[in-house]
Amino acid sequence: MRLIACPLLCLLACAAEDVVVEGEVQPRAMAVNETRTLELRYLELNVEAFERRLTLNDLRAVPMPILDELWLLDLPLEGFVENALAQIATAPPEQLETQSARNLQRLLTMSPDTADLRGTKLSGLIDVSSAIGIASADAVADLLQMPDRASPVIPPDIAARILLEDLIGTHPAAQFRAGQNGESMAVAPRSLPVTLGDVVDNFARMSTTFGRRLTVDGLSHPGIITAARGFAVVEAAFALTVKVNANALPYKGVELALGRVASVNAIGGQISGADGRAATVFALDDPNWLRVEGLVPVPYIEDVRFPVHESPLFLPAGTQRGPRPTGDSPVWQTPPFMMEHLVAEMGRLLAGRLVEDCVVYELGGGVEVFRACIDETGFVEFETFSNVGQPPPPQYIWDIVHELAQVRMHDGGLAEGEANAELRLVNLPLGVSAEQIVTRIRDNLAQNPAALRELAEATHQTTRGAADFYYDRPDGTDADFLSFIAESDIPRGPDGQRTRPYAYAHPGFFADAALTAVLGSIAGTHGDSRHHRLQVVAGQTLYVADDDGGVYRVRIGVKPSRQRLPLQITRIR
Secondary structure: OHHHHHHHHHHHHHHHHHHHOOOOOOOOOOOOOOEEEEEEEOOOOEEEEEEEEEEHHHHHOOOHHHHHHOEEEEEEOHHHHHHHHHHHHHOOOOOOOOHHHHHHHHHHHOOOOOOOOOOOHHHHHHHHHHHHOOOHHHHHHHHOOOOOOOOOOOOHHHHHHHHHHHHHOOOHHHHEEEOOOOOEEEOOOOEEEEEHHHHHOOOOOHHHHOOOEEOOOOOEEOOOOOEEEEEEEEEEEEEEEEEEEEEOOOEEEEEHHHOEEEEEOOHHHHHOOOOOHHHHHEOOOOOOOEEEEEEEEEEEEEEEEEEEOOOOOOOOOOOOOOOOOOOOOHHHHOOOOOHHHHHHHHHHHHHHOOOOEEEEEEEOOOEEEEEEEEOOOOEEEEEEOOOOOOOOOOEEHHHHHHHHHHHHOOOOOOOOOOOOEEEEEEEEEOOOOHHHHHHHHHHHHHHOHHHHHHHHHHHOOOOEOOOOEEEEOOOOOOOEEEEEOOHHHOOEOOOOOEOOOOOOOOOOEEOOOOOOOEEOEOOOEOOEOOOOEEEEOOOOEEEEEOOOOOEEEEEEOOOOEOOEEEEEEEEOO
């Protein structure tokens, strides 16, 4: 988008720039006590509601670090995870390539009808059910207050919520992203951040960005994506089109060491104003100020793999109420993204949907033989009568669920620590439409159009030489200003790094050669909070230092016309 503004100006500006560039073929450095006279011109080529269209090829010419800095949206993942769970439930065996993946599929789709209680503390229900003549599936369904024995024990919406919050949401890249100035910005809950770089390289780095990472607590997160290919989000015809109102020509300034005129890209100063100046560069009052073309109507991933890791230790279910509110199972001391913890959290949400109740079974004649009572905290106590069998020990609903999951994840001969699963999903919709993506991008950039600065400058590069300051006439004024260079004015190279360091020990303008009496201000003059600015008049004298430590006296001459400013530059040390 920022990149849009620049290119759109480039067609107008580039030819004119070739005409006005000044300089020597073999520039010679100024000597101490040498004086040179230069003339700076304020160049204007104002365009209004001009449209510039940037294609994928245009964007690929921009250094990737710049594209990566331009955040487009936080992509909501609710639909994506729901689609993933739906596909997991019906995936054919050949798509589930390992025993652990097949075990995880059975776990996520387990119903009272398919629940295998063997090896768990709830296995006593098998004997009790047989003794009183009911199916163990009925006992599980009654205990969990499920009228449909074929429904999943863990409802898909609960599974989706916990995966979003505790697996995806705990990954560092899903918590924070880099802001415009390198600061850390919070990512929207249940979302992943998307930059223009992701779009341009077709999300090729997703498995690196969202792979195994250390969390802020120093824990090793297994990652959200271990491999991904075939992102169908943008088509070959992808393009961004923006409308802008701007002066397309560069500022003219002085490169002190060489005593010559240089050019400074003018786009950044017009976009980055703190007083809403950027809103005048982009036609934000026009609903079509930004258009995005070439998005796939229903974005999807052709092939993606998700990891789910288990603890290397068996984590027994709790058997008592304390410590509140979760009980005494060690599962609550494990990282939230581990499989056992995820399932236990799903069990907690499930328990929150159950009501305080008792399940009672009787033999003929009204003789009570079995009772299971759940209280308002989700804690269940079992009793048997008339010697019908040994009741299961008391436990919370989530203990029942997570222990059952632990045991079943090791079916097929898997030992503890061998049940890490990698789920492969194919042709998986992202769960958002192209229209929703475009709306979020447009809204986000309209709120912060200054984020387009680096992109605009990279696609409309008119900087020539290494100016230390430049001549500007802010919109709406008839005054002459000198603006000292800011780090953001230094162009970036192909690697995305600045082409020279910002090494000014004394940036700005001074009234004395010792550089102690500052002239001008950096307090947001005319909407610009980046540059040290000084209004100048004929006959004024000031002092400036360059980035090599040289000090120069600058005398302002009498202007021969409205937009021409003569300067006499003398190197004094």
